[in-house]
Amino acid sequence: SAVISQKPSRDICQRGTSLTIQCQVDSQVTMMFWYRQQPGQSLTLIATANQGSEATYESGFVIDKFPISRPNLTFSTLTVSNMSPEDSSIYLCSVPIAGGKGETQYFGPGTRLLVL
Amino acid sequence: GNSVTQMEGPVTLSEEAFLTINCTYTATGYPSLFWYVQYPGEGLQLLLKATKADDKGSNKGFEATYRKETTSFHLEKGSVQVSDSAVYFCALKRMDSSYKLIFGSGTRLLVRP
Numbered sequence: 750s751a752v753i754s755q756k757p758s759r760d761i762c763q764r765g766t767s768l769t770i771q772c773q774v775d776s777q778v779t780m781m782f783w784y785r786q787q788p789g790q791s792l793t794l795i796a797t798a799n800q801g802s803e804a805t806y807e808s809g810f811v812i813d814k815f816p817i818s819r820p821n822l823t824f825s826t827l828t829v830s831n832m833s834p835e836d837s838s839i840y841l842c843s844v845p846i847a848g849g850k851g852e853t854q855y856f857g858p859g860t861r862l863l864v865l
Numbered sequence: 866g867n868s869v870t871q872m873e874g875p876v877t878l879s880e881e882a883f884l885t886i887n888c889t890y891t892a893t894g895y896p897s898l899f900w901y902v903q904y905p906g907e908g909l910q911l912l913l914k915a916t917k918a919d920d921k922g923s924n925k926g927f928e929a930t931y932r933k934e935t936t937s938f939h940l941e942k943g944s945v946q947v948s949d950s951a952v953y954f955c956a957l958k959r960m961d962s963s964y965k966l967i968f969g970s971g972t973r974l975l976v977r978p
Contacts, residue, residue: 852958
């Protein structure tokens, strides 16, 4: 398994501002993922954070709105830029860890964002 | 394409009742299947998984069997507790090398004492 921490755990922000969310893993991992969970909804993949190259974004998500950094194999940040109330969500990072029965994705505790 | 369909919630049960949460999937090949649980105010925790047909995943009294013939991975527990109240997500891992998960819509379970 993996121990994953996120900062901040929650925040309340004003529209038009930006928030950077940090994700720290206790072991080196090749891939890290960022998900969004809108209120009462399921999880949607935002992007894959690749170490040493640009992040790979899913359809509907763009780098200008959600810039991602991946400076090393244990850390990543996701920035939510120029926020609006529609960005109010839980943002989760996850990492795949190999095991005896194939890979399993482990999730951080999430960052709860409310945009006013 | 790949997709996961879960029964809609909320599911409300009395303590010690039997639980079934249905999950069916559409995928090419043989994806890995997962159940994740999200307790109130917390992130996602892996509950159980299965990686091939007829595999049974189990944890904390919960079970799910990978049924290739019915493309299903229903979650069951024989006797639920109040502490099982949470949102349960069924998910599949795509067969390509991306490790990406596709989630169902989630099913909220409320267990009353």
